[in-house]
Amino acid sequence: MFHEYRSVVGDGDQAVLYCTPESMYPITVAAGKVFNNKYGSFHHDDMIGVRYGSKVVSHDGRGFVYVLHPTPALWTQIVPHRTQILYLPDISFISLYLDLRPGKVVIESGTGSGSFSHSIARTVAPNGHLYTFEYHEQRAATAQREFVEHKLTDVVTIEHRDVLANGFGKSGIADAVFLDLPAPWDAVAAAKEALRSTTIGRICSFSPCIEQVQRTVLALDEHGFSEIRMFECLAKDHEVRTVPLPDIAEAIGGNKVSFRPAKGDRRKRRRDEEPAAPGASDDPGEGGVLVSKPVNAARGHTSYLTFAILAPGPRSP
Ligand SMILES: C[S@@+](CC[C@H](N)C(=O)[O-])C[C@H]1O[C@@H](n2cnc3c(N)ncnc32)[C@H](O)[C@@H]1O
Structure with a gap:
C-alpha cells in the first residue's frame, strides 16, 4: 500500500483519515468496524468501495473525514513517536543527496520510529532494498509490525542489532548508508565495509550537535571518504x-x-501563531x-x- 497505488478503498487497506491538518488518523479498513472521534462515528463500510480522497460523512450527518491513500509523507506526519524522527525537509534533502531511487540498496541505523524508513522503502521499491538496524528491542519489534501492516516487507528488512558494537554484518552490498546514531563515527568503518566497491558509495550522518559532526568528519576522512560536506536544513x-x-x-x-x-477571521488559530x-x-x-x-x-x-x-x-x- 505504501509503495503501490490503488484508486478505490478496499477491505483490509491501510488508510489515513484526514479531519484537519493537525488531526489525521491511520486505520486498517475492516468491514463492520467503526471509527469514532469528536467529529462523529464513521463506519468503515461507508469507506469500502469509495475512491481515495473521498469525503465520508459521519452517521449523524454532522461531521466528515476524507479517506486518504497512505504515503510516506503522510506517515511522517502521523507516526507514533517512539523517538525523535526525521521530517520532510531533511528526508527529501537526504534522499536527493544519497541519490536514492528504485533499485538502490540502502543501510539505515537506527530505525527509531521508522519515519525515514518508510520514505526510503517507497523510493527504492520495487527492486531495491532497505536494511534497517535498531538496537532497542521493542522499537525494532514495533517497526517490524508496522512494516508488515504497511506491506513493505518485500523492500524492508529490519534487524534488532547494536551496530556500534557489531557492525551491519553486510559486505559490499549497499549503494548508500544513512546513520542517525549517537556516535556515528563508530559506525563509519562498518559503513565502508557495507558499501559496494564497484560504484560510488554514499553516506549521510544526521546529528543534532556540531561536536558529533566534527568527530564524524574526522572518521570519514580517516577511512578514505571524500567530498565531505555538511548542511543544515531549515524549513519555513x-x-x-x-x-x-x-x-x-x-x-x-x-x-x-x-x-x-x-x-x-473565525478560523481557529494555532497556539504558536500571532493573535x-x-x-x-x-x-x-x-x-x-x-x-x-x-x-x-x-x-x-x-x-x-x-x-x-x-x-x-x-x-x-
Ligand atoms: C533518533 S532515532 C532514529 C529516528 C529515525 N531516523 C526516524 O526517522 O524515525 C535513533 C535510534 O537509534 C537507535 N540506536 C542507538 N544506538 C544504536 C546502536 N548502537 N545500534 C542500533 N541502533 C541504535 C536508538 O535506539 C534510536 O531508536
Whole structure:
C-alpha cells in the first residue's frame, strides 16, 4: 500500500483519515468496524468501495473525514513517536543527496520510529532494498509490525542489532548508508565495509550537535571518504491569510491609524501563531489584503547533515 497505488478503498487497506491538518488518523479498513472521534462515528463500510480522497460523512450527518491513500509523507506526519524522527525537509534533502531511487540498496541505523524508513522503502521499491538496524528491542519489534501492516516487507528488512558494537554484518552490498546514531563515527568503518566497491558509495550522518559532526568528519576522512560536506536544513511554512490594510492617508497625516472593522477571521488559530490583528479578516473583500505569511518566523534546528562519498576501488580498512 505504501509503495503501490490503488484508486478505490478496499477491505483490509491501510488508510489515513484526514479531519484537519493537525488531526489525521491511520486505520486498517475492516468491514463492520467503526471509527469514532469528536467529529462523529464513521463506519468503515461507508469507506469500502469509495475512491481515495473521498469525503465520508459521519452517521449523524454532522461531521466528515476524507479517506486518504497512505504515503510516506503522510506517515511522517502521523507516526507514533517512539523517538525523535526525521521530517520532510531533511528526508527529501537526504534522499536527493544519497541519490536514492528504485533499485538502490540502502543501510539505515537506527530505525527509531521508522519515519525515514518508510520514505526510503517507497523510493527504492520495487527492486531495491532497505536494511534497517535498531538496537532497542521493542522499537525494532514495533517497526517490524508496522512494516508488515504497511506491506513493505518485500523492500524492508529490519534487524534488532547494536551496530556500534557489531557492525551491519553486510559486505559490499549497499549503494548508500544513512546513520542517525549517537556516535556515528563508530559506525563509519562498518559503513565502508557495507558499501559496494564497484560504484560510488554514499553516506549521510544526521546529528543534532556540531561536536558529533566534527568527530564524524574526522572518521570519514580517516577511512578514505571524500567530498565531505555538511548542511543544515531549515524549513519555513507559509499560509495564506488576510491582513488589515491601514488607511495610508491617516498614517501620512500622523493621525491615529484606523482599520476596517473586524469581521470573519473565525478560523481557529494555532497556539504558536500571532493573535488576530485588529480588523483582520479571512475575507479578502473585507478591507484586508491577501498575503502569504510564515506560520513560524524561524523553525528550530533539527540536525546537521554530513555527507561524503566513497570512490570505487579496493577497500583497505
Ligand atoms: C533518533 S532515532 C532514529 C529516528 C529515525 N531516523 C526516524 O526517522 O524515525 C535513533 C535510534 O537509534 C537507535 N540506536 C542507538 N544506538 C544504536 C546502536 N548502537 N545500534 C542500533 N541502533 C541504535 C536508538 O535506539 C534510536 O531508536
